[in-house]
Structure formats: C-alpha cells, structure tokens
Amino acid sequence: MATTFLSALSLVLLLGSAAASAYKGSWQHGECDISRINAMEPSFRLQSEGGVSEFWDHNAEEFQCAGVSLHRHTIRTRGMLLPVYHNAPMLVYVLQGKGIYGITISGCPETFESPQQSREGMRSQKFGDRHQQIGFLKEGDVIAIRAGDAHWAYNNGDQDLVVVVLQDNANNANQLDQNPRSFFLAGNPNWGQEQQKEQLRFHGERRHAQHEFGNVFKGMSLDILTEAFDIDEETARKLQCDNDERGMIVIVDKELQVIKPPLREREREYMTNGIDETICTTQNKDNVDNPSRAAVYNPQAGRFSTVNAFTLPLLRFIQLSFAKANLHRNAIMAPHWFMNAHSILYITRGEKYIQVVNQKGQAVFEGQVREGQVLVVPQNFAVVKQAGEQGCEWVQFHTHANAMFNTLSGRTSALRGLPVDVVANAYQISREEAERLKNSRRETLLFSGTRQSRRRVASA
C-alpha cells in the first residue's frame, strides 16, 4: 500500500479566470449586482496520491451571487475518494470513466452481503463482509447527494474517472453559512492546505480563500475513540491518519473488493423509478445520456436533456436540477431566461459564443467559452448561445428542482404568445413585420445555424 506519496500542491491562476479582486469593489454582502461575469477555470488544485481535485474560487462574485461552489475530481485507475460529507446538497456529474460509489446512511440496512458468509464460512474470513448498497458510475451519470450524507467513490475502470461537483451552499438544507465545508471520515486531506495557506497569503487573498476540509476523527481524543469503537489505541490512532500524506484520493493497492450484484442485476438498476419507500432505497442516480431523456431534439441543431424532480424524485428534497445540451456547428440556442433558478454552465466539449444580459440591458458577459470553463448565469438574466465551428456540448446545474425557462424566439417563445398588435406597437414595426418576428423561427429551443455570425468570426 502506497503510504509515502508526497502530495504536490500547486496554486494555479489559470488564464481566463480573472482575479477576484478586479471586481471586488462592486460587490457587497448578499448582493448580486454583477456588472461583469467571467468564464472561470479552477483557481486552486490539490494533488493527491490517487488523483487531482480542482476547486473554482467560491469567493468569486459569480459564485457568491449564485450561492454555489464547484469542484472537479480526477480519480486515477484504482483511486478512491475517501468517505466524506458536506454541509450542503450536491449534484455530481460523471464526465468520464467508470467507477463504484456508496452513500452510507446511518440506520439503513447493510443489504449487500457476501454469499452465505455466516452460514457456511466457505470463503476466507477476510472476504466476508456486509455493507450498504453501492452503485455504479458511468459517463453521463448524475448523482444527487444530500447535505450530511457520507459518500465515497472508486475508479474501477481503465481511464481516469472525472466528476464535476456542484455544491449548493445557499440551499435551505445548509443551516451554516455559505462557505463550502467537507467533513472527511478518514485521511488527512488538509495536510496540503497548511502549505497552501502560505501561498494564498502571498497572493493577498481573503481569509476563506479555499474550501475547508479535514478528518473529523482528528478532533476526538484517543481514549474516547478506543471506547466508542471498542478498539485498541493503536487502531484508534489510525482513524486520525496523522501521518497520511496521500491526500483526499488514495490508491488502492489491489482491486477494491466489494460485494456486487451480478451484472444482469446491475443493468436492471436503471429501470427502477418513482419514489421508493424510504430514504434507504431512494434512487439517487440518473443518466442524462439516456436517449429517452431528451427534452428537445432537433436533428439539424442538437439535443437538450434534463434531470429534474420528475425524473429523479430525490431532487425535490435537494432543490437542484440538471441539463445536458449539445449544439451542432454554428447552431443557436434561443435567447432565454431562467425564471426560478441560477444556471451554472460547464463546457464539456468544443466551445460556444455566449451573451448574458442583465436588467439594465447590458451585456455582462460576451465571448467564447471553452471546454473546462464555467459560466454562472444568474436567475432572470437573458442569455443567448451559438456553437462554434466544432459544435459544443455542455452541462448545466440549476438551483431549483424544476428549473423553468422562457425563450424569446422560436415556436414556444414568449414573443410568440403576444398578440401581433402588441408586438407591432412595442417595437414600432408594421403588423407584417411583427408577424414575421413572431413566426419566422419555427424551431423550438435549438436552431440550426445556417451561417456563422460575423462577431464570432471576428473574435476567432
């Protein structure tokens, strides 16, 4: 077992993620008076033995306004994210790879058992086990995790397992403040943090510059732990992981041994739906790549798929929802605004040109957003998107269990709902022009792009 891995730490202020100080002056506690939004990349990266964790600066104006934070774990083959719980609900999107995960809930039964373990003792004792339900991760999976639910994940595939995680700190389920907190049940994840603080001080950052995390057993005394677990002091000391330098993602020496249902059973897993009887058996996962998930599909323009409280009922409690979209070359997503949610975009492939407009009619963002970048679009702000030459694919996290948006053009748009005479008088155009304005675009949300806009060419 690798125990002496030296975790390297690097603070990366990547291109495109503007320094928070640039707009600090215009932002005040609790206000969303954003005059400029930036496409953001992670500002802080934590290297572990088994992978890398990258954090977006949750103190940036955009994240503070939306009340969310975002991070991305890249878990290497045989890497395991240590068990951890958070002060706010989260949505996890599996960007790449495959794995195993568990969400352990105190009081729920250990329903996964070694076959006939206790009765026959056929298998060696060390393989005998009984644990709570585990699940399988694959690309396109969306996992909902409640505040305070401990969970872990393991990469049992051949390539990196990459997950993007949104934590909704402004959620009602978080009764603490808006700072993201991670309570680990093992490891020494804040080992690197101490050194990192030195660096942050140098960069003149604020006090809460980073997501905070640690192993909760470190704060308990050994004599209490020995009694609470009925173990010897030597083992109790290991709970505290004082000299563990592996970070929050560790490498499992051999393939992780867990009890898995036969493959056929696993596939059946995706067929269950509806609300199960108790929280112990409630579905916490959905796959957005499932073709039946498409809410909007236009062969000429692209696809838009959603995961919300209707498809994954647990989201009703978590008050988050999710969408995945792709746009073909030069295709356009109709100008629209979300009525009841912020939307946090993460570009998964390609690039697109985006404009975001505030209540004053000012473009607070206007530019290309590339793979790996994040854009926070505040509630009600109007937004329009056009894919680049290579097309674009992205995911969106929404701060409402059933996020709703209105479009400005297209077959189901708000403008189409207006009487033609209202349109004519509003824009001072003829009725004929008004009718064209209402009806020219007959597609719904995703419009085929026949030409590339000049602006995009200019900026290319």
Add this chain to the structure above:
Amino acid sequence: MATTFLSALSLVLLLGSAAASAYKGSWQHGECDISRINAMEPSFRLQSEGGVSEFWDHNAEEFQCAGVSLHRHTIRTRGMLLPVYHNAPMLVYVLQGKGIYGITISGCPETFESPQQSREGMRSQKFGDRHQQIGFLKEGDVIAIRAGDAHWAYNNGDQDLVVVVLQDNANNANQLDQNPRSFFLAGNPNWGQEQQKEQLRFHGERRHAQHEFGNVFKGMSLDILTEAFDIDEETARKLQCDNDERGMIVIVDKELQVIKPPLREREREYMTNGIDETICTTQNKDNVDNPSRAAVYNPQAGRFSTVNAFTLPLLRFIQLSFAKANLHRNAIMAPHWFMNAHSILYITRGEKYIQVVNQKGQAVFEGQVREGQVLVVPQNFAVVKQAGEQGCEWVQFHTHANAMFNTLSGRTSALRGLPVDVVANAYQISREEAERLKNSRRETLLFSGTRQSRRRVASA
C-alpha cells in the same frame, strides 16, 4: 404612431415621505430594528408617452425590513405597458379603470386564435393571429404574477387605468438580492434613468437609489438576433429600440387589436375556481370587490375582504395575499397583530389615524395616513386604526399566502380567549372589570365609532 414623444422626468420628494437619511443610522443590513415608521409617498416618478410610473423608495428602512418594493402605473387611454418580467413575484391591484392584460408563459399554447384564419383566409392576413390567453382588468382586480413571467397591459377604457404593484423581493422565488429588477422585452425604458442618475447624485442618494430596468435585447448583438429570429438586421435593430423615447408605457395609435372571446364567455371567467391542470391554465386573477368576498361585514362599521391561497390557489406558490377594507366614519379596526406576515397598506380613499407599536411598547408610527400613502406594518407589530370623518378605504398586501392576525379586543380577540382571572391578575383589576374588558366590545374586527377620539380631533 407617436414616436417622438419627449419623456419628461421629474424626481419628486413629496411631502410626508421623510428622507431616508433621517433614520439611516439606526438601520443595519438585514435588521428590522425600526424605531420610526413613516407614511410614504412615491419618491421617484417616470413619465412615459402613455402614462406615468411612480416608485416608492425601496431603500427606505420600512421597505428593506419588509423585503418588498412598490410602484404605481397610471396608464392613459390607449396606453400599453410594454412586456416585462421581474425578479420576484408580484401582486397587482387595479385601483381604477379597465384594460386587457396578458401573461405569456413560454411553452404554453397559443389558445386564442383568429376564427378559421388558416383554413379560409377570409380575413386579411394582417388581422390573422394566434396568441396566448389574455384577460380583462377592472377595478378591484388582483393579479398574481410569478417571478420571471413576462406580462403586458393595455388600457382599453375611457379613463386612466391605475394599478398599484407590490413586488416581494425577499420571496424565496427570488434567488438574486433584494433589489427590484425589471427586464423589459421591448422599448427603452431606462432612457430617462440616465438623466435621473444625475439628479440622484445631486441628492446624495445611495447607489441603488432606483428600481433598475432595461430592454434585454439591447445587450445582444445584431448578428445573433438576426439568426435567433431569422429576420433581417433592420428588424433586429428595432428589437433593441435604441431611439425609442416613449418610455415604458407607450400609446397605441389605433385601438389595440387582440383576439377576444365574446362578452358572455368573459363573464364566465369569474366562475372558474380551484387549481387547473397546468400552469398554462391556472387562474391568476381574483376580484376583491366581489361582495361574496367579504370576510368580515359590519353594517355599522365597514367591510374586510381577502384574496388568499384559498380563493386564488396560485398565491400558494407566490406566498402573498391581499385584503381590502373600508371603515365608516370614525369606525375602528380592532387592535391586532399579524402573526406570519408583514402588511403593506395603501390608502385608496379618505384617511385614517393609525398607531403601530413595536416589541418595546413604543409607538413607531402615530398619525393620519391619507389617500395615496403607504404604510409598512412589520410582522407582529401591534396596530390600531380609526377612520376619519369621511371614512376610509384601503388595501393591504401581505407577505404570506394565508396571512393571519390576532385581535386584542372584540368578540374573537385573544383577550376574550383568556380566563377572566388571568385578565384580572394581569391588569390588576377586579373580576368584574376583567369581564367587562373581555366582553364589552361584541363586534368582531370592525367596530362602529360612536365618538371621535380627542387625539384625532386635536391633530385635525
């Protein structure tokens, strides 16, 4: 079509609306430690071609504490309020006049169609249309509008259409900050704002001194708009309304042409109730002047009518409710407190004497409130009201879907619920006195005024 109307702008600090700076010192972010409440009139007025919009200062301590803002539109005959949506739910009260309105919801069907338009082509093409449901406005109507729902209104009557609008910025449905925001789909409503800022600076006001609004198309580039709507650049430019000086209420040159159901159908509209199947068909209007709406009626004293989640189920989602009251000459509304809501009073006729008492037993307001003035009564604060010589009529907006209040005197009062011995010991009076205290006033909420109080005479 009138396009060159010069919108005049005037900043009016009316009598009776005390300068915010007078009590600024005692108020801190998020605190409601109000030691003095003022009867307020609009502090800011925006003239448009088709009417006037007046805004109460949402930065005033009272409004900040209640988390609401208030404005009033006076729409002239043939005036049309441009389509707009807001960052918070609102209740609109029709104070005077009649009109047409529409709330367009993206994805809802266009259920109002020109008769046999497409099939027969009998009517000229310019009158052919298809749009979403529209409704009719008359005095006493209360309309509930969700955050992010675009809406418009048109005065098709002979006199001014006057509406008072409460916007609940502290509502859960608003995930932005508490500043009111209006996103217009047309026009150039912030044209006057630019000039107004100059004036505000002169008056030394804070940064967010006014409600902010603009046309969202202004922030989108022309090439994107041409593609998104599949229109020519000339028309796209008109969406942005750059040179539009008509303001937020415009004059329609001829009578606005919309598709209306026959009159008999319209009346049936008031008979529907209950929750309809989808948001597209949910009732968003109720009329508080409907006599069957009276919750309390005392021929000697007055009437109290309510619109709440029981009568208008959409309010359950919006978490607002409404009441209209009138008091005859010298009549008294029982001392009471709202358990679960702030109440924002708008005097529609006459005047009344009001006392508002805080948790320290201090009168934070004591005086006459006149027609057109607004008084914010914070949750739990005790209040007592007596109509003037001419009687008084007013409306109340409540920040809860089912606002509840307790009275201190009268047949259903809290004091009446106390054992007589508790009353006697609490006030150190005899049981006989205690019994009189409990039982003398046999009316319920509205008490006939047999005499005019001395204080009111003195202050007259």
Add this chain to the structure above:
Amino acid sequence: MATTFLSALSLVLLLGSAAASAYKGSWQHGECDISRINAMEPSFRLQSEGGVSEFWDHNAEEFQCAGVSLHRHTIRTRGMLLPVYHNAPMLVYVLQGKGIYGITISGCPETFESPQQSREGMRSQKFGDRHQQIGFLKEGDVIAIRAGDAHWAYNNGDQDLVVVVLQDNANNANQLDQNPRSFFLAGNPNWGQEQQKEQLRFHGERRHAQHEFGNVFKGMSLDILTEAFDIDEETARKLQCDNDERGMIVIVDKELQVIKPPLREREREYMTNGIDETICTTQNKDNVDNPSRAAVYNPQAGRFSTVNAFTLPLLRFIQLSFAKANLHRNAIMAPHWFMNAHSILYITRGEKYIQVVNQKGQAVFEGQVREGQVLVVPQNFAVVKQAGEQGCEWVQFHTHANAMFNTLSGRTSALRGLPVDVVANAYQISREEAERLKNSRRETLLFSGTRQSRRRVASA
C-alpha cells in the same frame, strides 16, 4: 394583590460563559466560522414578583450561528407568566413542576365554559366565564408555540415551575431580523430593562445586548383604547400597566380560577394524536418522559427519546424537534453528526464530557458540561459524549422538524455501511482490523462505558 414588589435586577456573568468579546473578532455577519464553542450559562437575569427569567446571550457567536435564543423561567407557586407572543416559533420544555397554560388564538372558539353559567345563574357572576382551551403542564412536557401565538402559564403546584424555552429566530416563520422579541399583552416587563441598560453600557456590550420586550398597549393612546374595548379611561389606563413593578411573572393572590375539565378528561388528553381538523384543536404538547417515546434504549447505557413531526404534527409547521437523553455512569453516546439541524443541548442533571469537531478536524469544544449549561452544536459538526461518574441527563432542541443524525461507530453507523475494503484502504489497516473497526461495537447509539477515559479523570 401584591402590587409594590420591587423587582431586583442583576446582571450575572457566570463562570463558564465566556465574554462574547473574546471571539467577536473572528465572527462576521451571517457566518458560522466558529473556531471555539463555549458551554454557556445565562448572562442576564430578570427578577419578577413571581419568579426569575434568565436569558442566554443571543449575541454570542454560537447562538448567532444557530439563529436561536434561549431563556429559562422559574415560576414560583401561584406565579403567572403574563400573556405574551414572540416573533419566532418556540419549543418549551418543562424541567420541573406543574402548571396550567393557555395559547389563545384569535378566532378560535371559547370552548371552556362555566357549567350552565348563562342559563341558571346559580354561581355568582364573578365565577362565570368562558375561555379558550387550557392545558396542563408537568415535568417532561414539550410545548410547541407558533410565532405570534399569545400564551400564558401559571404554577398551580407546590414547587417552582421551571421551563427552558428555545426560540428559533432564523425560522422562516420570522420575517423580521434574528433578534428575539417578546410582545406582552400586559404588565410592564421592560421596567427593569431601563436600569439594566445602564449596567450593560458599563460592560461595553453591543446595542442589542438583550432580548427586547414591552407591553403593546403602552404604545396605544388611551382614547383609542377606550373605544376599541368600549371601556372607561380608568380601565384603559390599567391595560398599559404603567406603574406595574411586578415584572413579567406576577403572583396571583388566591389560587387562579379557571375552568378545568374533570381529572379523568385531562388524562385522556394524552391519548389524542394525529392532526386535528383546525389549528384551534391541534395538539401543541407532547411528553418526552412517556416511556413509549424512547427511540433508543440500552439498559446498560441509557435512553434516547424524541419529539418530532411524527409524534407532534404541529412541529412540521414550526420546523423544530426535540430529544431527551440519559447516559449511565461513564456511558458513551456514539460519535455522530446531525445532517440537517443544529442541536442545542441543555444539561438537566449530572455532567458529561463532550468533544465537538469542525470541518477542519479541530476540536472547537472539549470539556465537561454541567447541569444548567447549554452547548450549541452546529449542523454537521461531529460530536462525541461521555457521561461522568454520576451519569448525565440532558435535552436537545433541533432546528428541523425531523432532525437526523449519522453515527460513526456502532451497529447502525456510517462506518458499518462501508465495505471492509474501503475501510482498510481509507485507514491503511488490514482487513481484519477493518472488520473489527466496523463490528466491535454492537450497540446502536448509547454504549455502556466499561472504563472511565483517562482524559476525563485528568480533567476531574
């Protein structure tokens, strides 16, 4: 009737309740970045004729973070707490004694009537009465009171009636700020406050150093009161209680006369359950000492009983819940964290050793907590408890209607739910050790203590 009782006021900064200024620097508005929690005792005591009211400093970091405040009334025999309502819901725990209480709700019927009072007039008029339902208090009772509901209590027993009251100021039902407010319907409770302010100034405390309260009738003018109650000015003056020096708890000269159902009926009271039809008849009380209430019972270790929305449905609206626990000598409560609530502990007997750990793995509290002390444990913070030599009994208030916690050790713990190989790799231990770690403690939440921890001995 005792009217000239001189209420003595003393500001007590008791041992163990650290001065708020000690950590003021590290705390900012709306943040829960607690680096040290203190076991707190009341910081302020208000002597009344009929008892004593003690208030914990709601401005202390711990209470600000949890958004709650706490006070304790000690009501002497024949003492009556004057009718009062608050700006936030509360849970009342009866620590000792017995009494009568009433929650008067405007509009609910006066269902308690003198027998045949009106018809026969057999009883002297002064005993004739009609009032709303009253209830009976005994040790172990938990009473839920909504924001804005007026209530009173009376000690009809032989010993002091002691109640501990949690007020949840951060609750959605409170639309004012987080400061606790008490609106009295009688008395002159803030009489002593004026003098107290002098003292507080001397101690350099903040402006809102104490809970604020007053008699709401004081802010209303006499002429309005005479009309509103239809009484003479002499009686109206008595409503204002200007010269009342009895404080908020008064002595009733003879036994308080109320209408009570026969004893047999009273006992039946505990058998009702479920949600009754209206708020007027909804159960507002439950008894946690009822043996059937035990959620966890281990004869070797202790008992854990809960009152939540399942047992007292009114709590669903109030969003609070409650637990009572006792631990035998040296017994341990499993390390655990609350997923969805802060928990506020009040020690009712004995003492225990507690460790509370934050997200950085730091012990923010570590020490003995004694009878009468309060400890605020923020949501998600890990906590472990061990009873002292005499055992320990305490109650917990939770800021969620169905507070849920996860344990770290024991039969239903999160660790037990993990696959043994996850445990082995997380702590870098063998599978055999991992299996012992998961399974050694077979008890559920309360563990028998076979030995006393060294640390506890050292600190004793």
